[in-house]
Amino acid sequence: MIDTSVKYLGITLKNPIVVGSCGLTSTIESLKKLESCGAGAVVLKSIFEEQILQQTDSELQEVQKNSLLYSQMSESFDYIDTYIKDKTVDAYVQLISQAKQSLLIPVIASINCVSDFEWTTFAKKIEKAGVDALELNVFLSAADITETNFEQTIIAIINKVTASVSIPVCVKISSSFTKISKTIQTIAQSNVKGIVLFNRFYSPDIDLESLQIVNSGRYSNPADYTLPLRWIGLNANKVSCDLIASTGIHTGDAVVKQILAGAAAVQVVSALYTNGYDHIQTMLAQLEAFMNSKGYQYIDQFKGKLAVTETNASAYERIQFMKYYAEIGK
Numbered sequence: 001m002i003d004t005s006v007k008y009l010g011i012t013l014k015n016p017i018v019v020g021s022c023g024l025t026s027t028i029e030s031l032k033k034l035e036s037c038g039a040g041a042v043v044l045k046s047i048f049e050e051q052i053l054q055q056t057d058s059e060l061q062e063v064q065k066n067s068l069l070y071s072q073m074s075e076s077f078d079y080i081d082t083y084i085k086d087k088t089v090d091a092y093v094q095l096i097s098q099a100k101q102s103l104l105i106p107v108i109a110s111i112n113c114v115s116d117f118e119w120t121t122f123a124k125k126i127e128k129a130g131v132d133a134l135e136l137n138v139f140l141s142a143a144d145i146t147e148t149n150f151e152q153t154i155i156a157i158i159n160k161v162t163a164s165v166s167i168p169v170c171v172k173i174s175s176s177f178t179k180i181s182k183t184i185q186t187i188a189q190s191n192v193k194g195i196v197l198f199n200r201f202y203s204p205d206i207d208l209e210s211l212q213i214v215n216s217g218r219y220s221n222p223a224d225y226t227l228p229l230r231w232i233g234l235n236a237n238k239v240s241c242d243l244i245a246s247t248g249i250h251t252g253d254a255v256v257k258q259i260l261a262g263a264a265a266v267q268v269v270s271a272l273y274t275n276g277y278d279h280i281q282t283m284l285a286q287l288e289a290f291m292n293s294k295g296y297q298y299i300d301q302f303k304g305k306l307a308v309t310e311t312n313a314s315a316y317e318r319i320q321f322m323k324y325y326a327e328i329g330k
Contacts, residue, residue: 002291003298004284006040008265009133009168009193009242011106013040015287016255016299017280020246020267021046021110021137024277028098034272035105037280042105043135043267046112047092049119089122096129106132110172112139113157120160133168136161137199150176151183155190162191170194172246175227184235184243194242196267197228219270224248229261236262236307250274252286259299262307 004015018041024030026045034042092109099107109131113119123134138154154171162169169191175198177183187195205216225248232243242264249255250271258266271279296302 001297002288004287004291006265006299006303007242008041008106008244009108009170011041011132011168013106013265015040015284016259016263016265017283018043018108018244018265018267019272019280020269021112021135022269022273024269024272026095028095028102030277031099031103031107033277034280035103037277038284039105039280040265041108041132042099042103043108043110044092044095044099044131046110046137047088047122049111049113049115049117089125093125093129096126096131100130108133108135110135110137112137114139115153116156116160120157120164123161123165127165127167131167133170133193134161134165135170135172135196137172139174139199151186154183154187158187158190158192168193170196170242170244172196172199174199175231180231181234181238184231185238188235188239188241192241194244194264195239196244196246197231198247200247219273220248220250222248222250222254222271225250225254225257228263229257232258232263233261233306234308236304237309252283252290255283255287256290256302259303260306262304264303 006013006016008016008018015038017039019025019034019039021043022045024034025042031042096107096109109126109129111119111122111126111134113136126134136157138157154173158169158171171187171192171194173183173187173195184195184197200220203216204213206212207214225245228245228247232245236243243262244265244267245258245261245263246267246269248270249258249266249268255266268280268283271283275282291297291299291302294302
């Protein structure tokens with residue numbers, strides 16, 4: 001009998017399909033549907049660092065307008081600042097608690113962050129709510145033209161959070177680094193249990209009729225799986241933490257390919273929006289069909305089988321690109 005279970009951040013999952021942070025993981029009703037359709041784990045919709053700070057600033061500005069009730073030095077400012085942050089976090093903590101009571105599969109919290117500011121204290125509250133792990137979705141924009149060192153920022157965030165919690169912590173990063181492999185290997189040397197490759201930025205397009213900037217599309221393309229595939233394959237044998245594939249995972253075959261490259265698990269979002277919750281079952285059936293066809297009973301039997309080694313490194317490198325185009329027109 002085929003066993004599709006995997007270890008993800010040190011946690012045993014019944015299969016490697018993790019539903020990533022999105023609107024589908026924001027309510028108990030949809031979380032139950034995802035579990036019933038076979039999800040191995042869920043990452044709750046992110047709580048945003050900016051959301052908390054902006055809400056605080058907005059409320060304080062309203063208070064400052066009413067000079068009859070509040071003075072510039074009023075202790076009320078401290079109260080409101082704390083109340084708004086707590087209110088936002090409390091709603092998220094409540095979602096965690098309800099999810100843990102309602103689901104049998106692991107529940108992973110997500111914080112979308114851009115700095116190591118005050119929000120790091122929220123991690124402890126999230127841990128107390130009983131969450132199984134915490135994902136730090138570090139959303140640093142490639143359009144940033146300041147002297148900010150992205151690597152240092154990520155490591156600072158990781159160090160602050162891991163110092164305050166004992167649950168497994170993973171970090172989700174973008175592909176916008178000059179030396180992606182170096183960044184992955186540097187992060188892997190910190191206290192994280194896993195690195196998710198990659199988060200997905202908003203991509204603009206231009207509407208020629210209205211002459212407006214529009215969204216190029218909310219969902220990933222099935223061909224996008226090759227981006228995480230390459231960097232997982234290149235680094236799986238060089239890091240001690242888990243590497244998790246995200247972006248473009250739309251089929252069971254894509255799941256298999258990521259695992260062959262060395263992924264511990266995959267995150268799925270767009271495929272469920274476009275195909276429905278039941279698509280998890282289709283992907284799992286395709287995974288099992290592959291294992292049957294190759295005689296594999298356990299995922300560990302083929303995990304990392306095609307990760308980079310001394311003998312196959314060129315398959316992931318530019319030489320293949322050059323070879324392909326050199327043959328065009330022959």
